[in-house]
Amino acid sequence: xxxxxxxxxxxxxxxxxxxxxxxxxxxxxxxxxxxxxxxxxxxxxxxxxxxxxxxxxxxxxxxxxxxxxxxxxxxxxxxxxxxxxxxxxxxxxxxxxxxxxxxxxxxxxxxxxxxxxx
Amino acid sequence: xxxxxxxxxxxxxxxxxxxxxxxxxxxxxxxxxxxxxxxxxxxxxxxxxxxxxxxxxxxxxxxxxxxxxxxxxxxxxxxxxxxxxxxxxxxxxxxxxxxxxxxxxxxxxxxxxxxx
Numbered sequence: 001x002x003x004x005x006x007x008x009x010x011x012x013x014x015x016x017x018x019x020x021x022x023x024x025x026x027x028x029x030x031x032x033x034x035x036x037x038x039x040x041x042x043x044x045x046x047x048x049x050x051x052x053x054x055x056x057x058x059x060x061x062x063x064x065x066x067x068x069x070x071x072x073x074x075x076x077x078x079x080x081x082x083x084x085x086x087x088x089x090x091x092x093x094x095x096x097x098x099x100x101x102x103x104x105x106x107x108x109x110x111x112x113x114x115x116x117x118x
Numbered sequence: 119x120x121x122x123x124x125x126x127x128x129x130x131x132x133x134x135x136x137x138x139x140x141x142x143x144x145x146x147x148x149x150x151x152x153x154x155x156x157x158x159x160x161x162x163x164x165x166x167x168x169x170x171x172x173x174x175x176x177x178x179x180x181x182x183x184x185x186x187x188x189x190x191x192x193x194x195x196x197x198x199x200x201x202x203x204x205x206x207x208x209x210x211x212x213x214x215x216x217x218x219x220x221x222x223x224x225x226x227x228x229x230x231x232x233x234x
Contacts, residue, residue: 044210107164
């Protein structure tokens with residue numbers, strides 16, 4: 001069965017420090033991978049996605065993620081964290097298939113809450 | 119451009135009362151639609167999804183039901199709310215195409231439901 005694991009429930013970093021949020025997935029075929037961010041009381045915003053091609057993908061707000069098939073990982077990184085990055089981050093894997101079999105369902109990890117210290 | 123609306127934004131309901139949450143999408147047609155619940159301190163649980171009018175798939179057995187009376191309208195309902203129905207409910211849409219690159223979902227602002 002498909003699954004997504006985010007090993008870190010909470011992470012605290014100092015403003016200006018680098019950040020890496022971990023994500024491991026279990027999926028039989030080529031995965032479609034996503035990172036979303038959620039500010040308190042808000043919906044989810046897509047940060048970046050990976051479908052194929054270059055394994056290092058760039059997203060919005062200065063985030064990037066690297067797909068490593070051998071490690072079944074899709075870790076999110078940012079070189080310098082800003083206080084406004086404090087939020088909850090979700091990794092997700094998308095169900096593949098085309099046409100009528102493509103339900104587009106996403107399987108989410110449990111999320112990582114990022115706290116930024118001044 | 120496409121937008122997704124949810125209402126109400128917040129709702130406080132007594133146990134045993136009915137529920138109706140509405141989600142509408144603008145600027146697209148024939149989308150896939152999804153209802154998620156997010157309980158405090160937990161991730162997102164997919165409740166229902168729909169690939170067309172009147173077509174509803176349930177992901178988990180529960181006290182809730184969903185309907186899609188129009189192409190861009192998705193409704194989450196309950197006849198009698200339970201305390202465990204409290205949470206943050208998110209609606210999402212996705213372009214329904216054969217091309218996998220349109221697989222991302224776009225989320226609404228959510229509805230905070232408190233059952234007392």
